Amino acid sequence: MTTWNLTGTQKHVLICNGSSCMRKEGEEITLAIRDEIKTLELDQQIHTSRTRCNGRCKDACVVVVYPEGNWYSATSTEVGRSIIKSHLDPTIELDHSLIYSFKNEELLAANTEKRFKGVSKVELKEV
16 A cells, blocks of 8 residues: 655545445546546645545535535536646636535535535434
8 A cells, every 4th residue: 555745735635435426426536536637747736535425425426625625516527627627727617516615614505505405413413
């Protein structure tokens, strides 16, 4: 197994490979994201990690980008590639895929009119 030297890394892309995401092209999206990074020669700037479930199965395939803390619904390989391209071109429109954005030290829901709100962790504790 490889131990990467991540010095100089600017972004960490977490790609959900949980069962719901894998049923919705998770493998293909993972490979497309990694291919786009290679094509754009961003290997030194962007590191990817496969994760298990990120808890937003209805938004599969979920891709999280740090340090921004933005959560995306990558519904196709093209959306996955666009997430990477936006690193070089901030004019690329990803608002339609945004699930959460990290602002003022908290996650804020985006596109609430078309997203499943989900179960509140506070409500779940009370049950």
